Amino acid sequence: MTFLPIAINIEGKKILIIGGGKVAFQKANILSLYTRNITFLALEFIPEIQTHFSDCVFLKRAYKKCYLKKFFLVYACTNDNTLNQQIAADAKKLSILVNVCDSPEFCDFISPAIYKKKNVSIAVTTNGTSAKQSVFLRNTIKEFLENAGF
Ligand SMILES: C[C@@]1(CC(=O)O)c2cc3[nH]c(cc4nc(cc5[nH]c(cc(n2)[C@H]1CCC(=O)O)[C@@](C)(CC(=O)O)[C@@H]5CCC(=O)O)C(CC(=O)O)=C4CCC(=O)O)c(CCC(=O)O)c3CC(=O)O
Ligand SMILES: NC(=O)C1=CN([C@@H]2O[C@H](COP(=O)(O)OP(=O)(O)OC[C@H]3O[C@@H](n4cnc5c(N)ncnc54)[C@H](O)[C@@H]3O)[C@@H](O)[C@H]2O)C=CC1
Structure with a gap:
């Protein structure tokens, strides 16, 4: 895939x-x-x-x-x-x-794990191999950005 x-x-x-x-x-x-x-x-x-x-x-x-x-x-x-x-x-x-x-x-397309704030969307995929890993990475990025005041 x-x-x-x-x-x-x-x-x-x-x-x-x-x-x-x-x-x-x-x-x-x-x-x-x-x-x-x-x-x-x-x-x-x-x-x-x-x-x-x-x-x-x-x-x-x-x-x-x-x-x-x-x-x-x-x-x-x-x-x-x-x-x-x-x-x-x-x-x-x-x-x-x-x-x-x-x-x-x-799938023609897969759903990434998304963090969205206004016009910024951060989307993580694992090429369809592990939704759990995408969710973990999205949550880690979200926490990092929130702590950085974004
Ligand atoms: C390939 C894909 C196709 C697609 O659906 O697009 C797919 C497939 C499958 N998911 C499965 C399980 C789970 N998926 C979730 C959650 C999410 N799954 C999403 C995406 C994708 N899931 C695509 C890959 C993306 C990538 O490339 O990484 C997220 C990120 C986005 C969304 O769905 O919008 C969304 C989080 C939303 C959010 O938090 O925002 C959870 C709950 C969790 O983890 O929190 C579980 C239970 C885990 C557990 O309990 O173990 C199974 C096994 C089903 C079974 O047989 O039981 C399959 C089938 C398979 O992999 O063969
Ligand atoms: N991609 C992902 O993120 C995940 C995927 N899954 C997979 O998703 C599947 C669905 O999970 P749930 O939403 O929990 O199932 P569910 O049992 O809660 O809902 C199934 C739905 O399908 C509908 N349905 C069944 N036959 C139909 C027909 N002939 N015509 C129209 N509607 C029909 C039912 O009315 C029901 O609304 C699971 O079998 C699992 O393999 C599970 C977890 C996460």
Whole structure:
């Protein structure tokens, strides 16, 4: 796997999160540092998502390929590994960039661990190999910068 870190323009672009559990909530929380243009599609949503993202769009239904149309980025965050891989295959056919929460090798892009302050974003990735290490490094950098008065 080789992932190039880039910063992508999402102004006016719609983002779809498929899944309504803890991982979907985590992805949405990070996305919401940048946009509220988020649609959730799942059979069930945890209450935290419904409370914190009440201004977003909710589609309570089973996944079908046709729902991917018109989205710029898609996050496959269901608890069904086969379905997540199917979503990745469907997105690729439609030339939509996809993140798959349980299979880095199927990701067009991965989610870094982010520290954001105003226009500055510091993003750490491990090329998809260890989310835990990314989180540890992000937290260490954040603490360092906060202690330095940034
Ligand atoms: C490849 C990637 C794809 C992607 O999702 O984008 C991926 C994949 C996987 N994560 C797994 C586990 C966990 N992930 C987290 C948390 C985060 N994961 C994130 C990113 C990424 N995770 C991408 C790589 C980024 C890189 O290159 O380093 C963060 C940084 C950003 C975000 O999600 O937005 C976010 C922190 C958000 C924050 O704090 O801000 C925690 C909780 C924690 O550590 O705090 C655990 C439990 C750890 C434990 O308990 O051990 C598993 C095993 C699943 C299983 O089978 O159980 C896989 C699958 C696999 O690796 O095969
Ligand atoms: N990348 C990451 O940061 C992490 C990834 N994971 C992986 O993420 C997966 C999801 O974890 P959780 O959010 O905790 O799961 P969860 O069980 O809380 O939520 C799963 C969601 O998928 C939805 N879903 C299932 N089948 C569906 C279908 N056919 N159509 C539409 N929606 C459907 C459910 O309605 C539910 O909202 C886990 O299986 C795990 O492998 C786990 C931890 C961290």
